[in-house]
Amino acid sequence: MNICPGCPMYKKMGFIRKLLPVVSISIIALALSAYFAILPVNTPVSPEHALPVSYVTPEAPQSSGNVHGYQDERLSAGKILVATEKLKGPHFARTIVLLINYSSRGAAGLVINRPTDRKLYHILPDVKGIHKVSDNLYFGGPVARNQITMIIQSPGKPDASHKIFGDIYISSSIALLEQMIGHPKPDQKFRLYFGYAGWAAGQLESELARHDWRILNGTPDILFNKSPDEIWQKLVPKGITI
Numbered sequence: 001m002n003i004c005p006g007c008p009m010y011k012k013m014g015f016i017r018k019l020l021p022v023v024s025i026s027i028i029a030l031a032l033s034a035y036f037a038i039l040p041v042n043t044p045v046s047p048e049h050a051l052p053v054s055y056v057t058p059e060a061p062q063s064s065g066n067v068h069g070y071q072d073e074r075l076s077a078g079k080i081l082v083a084t085e086k087l088k089g090p091h092f093a094r095t096i097v098l099l100i101n102y103s104s105r106g107a108a109g110l111v112i113n114r115p116t117d118r119k120l121y122h123i124l125p126d127v128k129g130i131h132k133v134s135d136n137l138y139f140g141g142p143v144a145r146n147q148i149t150m151i152i153q154s155p156g157k158p159d160a161s162h163k164i165f166g167d168i169y170i171s172s173s174i175a176l177l178e179q180m181i182g183h184p185k186p187d188q189k190f191r192l193y194f195g196y197a198g199w200a201a202g203q204l205e206s207e208l209a210r211h212d213w214r215i216l217n218g219t220p221d222i223l224f225n226k227s228p229d230e231i232w233q234k235l236v237p238k239g240i241t242i
Contacts, residue, residue, distance in 0.1 A: 083096070083213060091142050097109040097197055100196075108199075112151075138228075152170070153188065157169060
């Protein structure tokens with residue numbers, strides 16, 4: 001059938017042709033969302049399933065309702081949350097979480113004891129010098145798995161970083177990562193995590209009231225432990241109470 005360029009049918013077909021890529025992207029996004037919703041997280045997640053990497057520092061999720069205004073005095077950025085044996089959910093069972101953001105509006109943290117079997121150069125092949133690094137990528141939490149965050153131990157504050165406690169810093173800068181790879185210092189360490197853990201206002205406090213977590217002070221030894229798969233057993237003796 002011949003359709004004249006000026007007729008209404010031709011204009012409608014042009015609109016449909018423009019709409020098809022948008023519809024396709026939406027379908028892909030929905031499919032990815034559904035995939036991540038059912039992906040089990042009680043075992044290390046293979047990050048090749050993650051979306052393209054972005055460098056955004058995790059923030060506490062904002063509550064859609066009224067902020068409760070209450071803060072637990074025991075909590076702050078730099079504290080370590082150790083899941084007790086009471087916590088059975090697949091996201092956080094036997095996890096250790098470094099709090100990187102805490103206020104009355106919510107909390108954010110990184111699971112630090114779930115290394116994946118993927119090397120950094122598998123995930124970030126375009127980062128300059130990455131093939132010199134044999135480190136593995138860590139699973140930081142079930143939220144925003146397309147985001148990568150770097151925890152750094154350094155005697156001085158690195159550029160484009162934010163202090164968490166002591167000589168521990170957080171960054172989302174690819175330039176800083178390349179700098180540390182290209183000019184390594186013996187007194188610096190770093191680990192990379194994809195995804196993070198987030199709690200809305202009052203949610204973490206409720207979990208503490210249920211004795212789901214034990215609170216510890218953060219230390220470099222916990223963050224950079226050489227046996228992350230075994231550290232939970234050392235930090236949570238059986239029958240612990242808070």
